[in-house]
Amino acid sequence: MSELSYMDKLLDGVEVEWKLLEEVGKFQRGKRFVKKDMISEGFPCIHYGEMYTHYDIWANTSKSFVDKDLAYKLRVAECGDVVIVAAGETIEDIGRGTAWLGESSVVIHDACFSYKSPLNPKYVSYFLRTKMFQDQIKPYISSGKISAINAKGLGKAKIPIPPLNVQAEIVRILDTFTELTAELTAELTARQQQYAYYRDELLTFEEGVVEWKTLGDIAENLDSKRKPISSSLREPGDIPYYGASGIVDYVKDYIFDGDYLLVSEDGANLVARSTPIAFSISGKNWVNNHAHVLKFETYAERKYVEYFLNSIDLTPYISGAAQPKLNQKNLNSIKIPNPSLEEKERIVSILDKFDTLTTSLTEGLPREIELRQQQYEYYRDLLLSFPKPEVVAHD
CATH class of the missing domain: 3.90.220.20 (DNA methylase specificity domains)
Structure with a gap:
């Protein structure tokens, strides 16, 4: 029916x-x-x-x-x-x-x-x-x-204004959708807390267990190849143009092609951390001078550093009050625990699963919540779309 x-x-x-x-x-x-x-x-x-x-x-x-x-x-x-x-x-x-x-x-x-x-x-x-x-x-x-x-x-x-029993039935149906969304949101919060716990546990090493290296020794910095383009000079296309916190535009050409880790160089988010300051990108892309470009030999090394940078307090490396900045010298000086490649692969494998569950917009809980919200809005509008009485025209 x-x-x-x-x-x-x-x-x-x-x-x-x-x-x-x-x-x-x-x-x-x-x-x-x-x-x-x-x-x-x-x-x-x-x-x-x-x-x-x-x-x-x-x-x-x-x-x-x-x-x-x-x-x-x-x-x-x-x-x-x-x-x-x-x-x-x-x-x-x-x-x-x-x-x-x-x-x-x-x-x-x-x-x-x-x-x-x-x-x-x-x-x-x-x-x-x-x-x-x-x-x-x-x-x-x-x-x-x-x-x-x-x-x-x-x-x-x-x-x-349908009869009260119909109002109550509409409320019952819509409550079912909102309760499901609330349950999924609570599940997401619990998984995010669980993820943060395991991330901190996996990325914490006792003194002397692993060697520590500076980020400059682990990654190849490609900042010198960046080219900022003002918005008026960008040729529209389908190549992502990255800034400090992600994609800011799409352009016709590219300067990088491969797998890289971008790290915010400046902006309030370095302090606020409302979005990740380190994020992986793949494929053809263009990066402006607001994000550092780092290259690694393996997927595990890149993702390991990404998880680590997003988990630590970067305040000691940030300069500037009005406009926070993480310059290349300070970025390269960040000390990173450097376990074996096998251990990095193990850590990344665990954290990747949590990351998919808690952040993926295609297969994780956020996607499920989005779909349930869309379903709720569809039924809400459908159930409340009673026909309006026709207006009779008068001469």
């Missing part, structure tokens, strides 16, 4: 009405409090900035709290209300909603609204994530340094 025929059977001939959000429920804006007001325990609160990272479809506990005396001066969302973000750095931030299902009320920031209605709050929360809702509120969002929307603008969006 298809999803649509299943929903038709569930509706049993009942026509789904579309109504403005302002017709179905009531919006209430929160009151301002600042991050210094937030404490580790007290009265539950939700700051709008937390909505992007901590809350999804629903929540029954808060991540932050405020003093109870302050809470009485602020505004709250009650159990069954939907907390909706009304301000953010981009238009895409606006309208995200979370059903509050906690036993007590929760204080909400003035960049949020609470929405109280007789509708299933999780059904509303799922609807707020659809493109059809986002498209409806876009004309009412004011843009500038901060994008924002008021209650009147939110209220102009229309929502399909």
